[in-house]
Amino acid sequence: MLVKPKTGLLNKFYFFEITTGLWITMKNFFFGKKVTIQYPEEKRNYSKRFRGLHYIKTVNGVENCTACMLCPTVCPAECIHIEAGERPDKEKYPVIFDIDILRCCYCGFCEEACPKDAIKLSTIYEMAEHHREKGVYTKASLLVQRGEK
Ligand code: SF4
Ligand code: SF4
Known part of the structure; x- marks a missing residue:
């Protein structure tokens, strides 16, 4: 069934529509639930399942x-x-371990595939840098323990 458009003078000036829209905006502005945060002073707590910056787990350092x-x-x-590389007292170890986080898509496959539970994805999401080279995380920076999920 076709809905007949309202053709009165007030409707032609969209008076009610504009007033209703403003009322909804004001209602949310003054009484609505806060949905924005003051980043970076306030941080968003994402789910524990969030996949962020990697780290390599250490055992006894x-x-x-x-x-x-x-x-x-x-x-x-x-x-x-x-x-x-190889250590005399131990099995193989990574002499170089680099991850280019600018290419990473945070799929988590590396974490799932690791038989030693060594590579982990933390919930850290602040990784912005001014230079592309800083997007390559070396072993030294990956050894910073970023917390268990
Ligand atoms: S496997 Fe996925 S999460 Fe791990 S480094 Fe590669 S793209 Fe990133
Ligand atoms: S899968 Fe695990 S043990 Fe194997 S190279 Fe990657 S981090 Fe190391």
């Missing part, structure tokens, strides 16, 4: 990674670069 190369193999963005 040593990286738990055995440079098995599974994570660079499954990484769809090919942004993990590992070069393995």
Whole structure:
């Protein structure tokens, strides 16, 4: 059924529509639920499942990674670069472990594939930098423990 448009003089000037719109805006402005935050002073608490900046877990101060190369193999963005070395007392370890977080799509495949539970994605989302080179996180910066989920 066709709805006949209102053709009265007041409707032609959209008086009621504008007033209703303003009323809704004012109602939300003064009495509505706050939906914005004062970032960066206020931080948003995302879900624990949020996938953010990576880190490599350590055990007794040593990286738990055995440079098995599974994570660079499954990484769809090919942004993990590992070069393995050997210690006399231990299995292999990563001499170089770089992640280009500008290419990473935060899929979490590396975390899922790791047999040693060594590579983790934290809930940290503040990774903005002024230079692209700083988007490559080296082993030293990945060894900063960023907390269990
Ligand atoms: S989260 Fe995904 S894209 Fe990022 S490093 Fe891990 S596997 Fe690669
Ligand atoms: S999958 Fe785990 S153990 Fe293997 S290279 Fe990656 S971080 Fe290291």
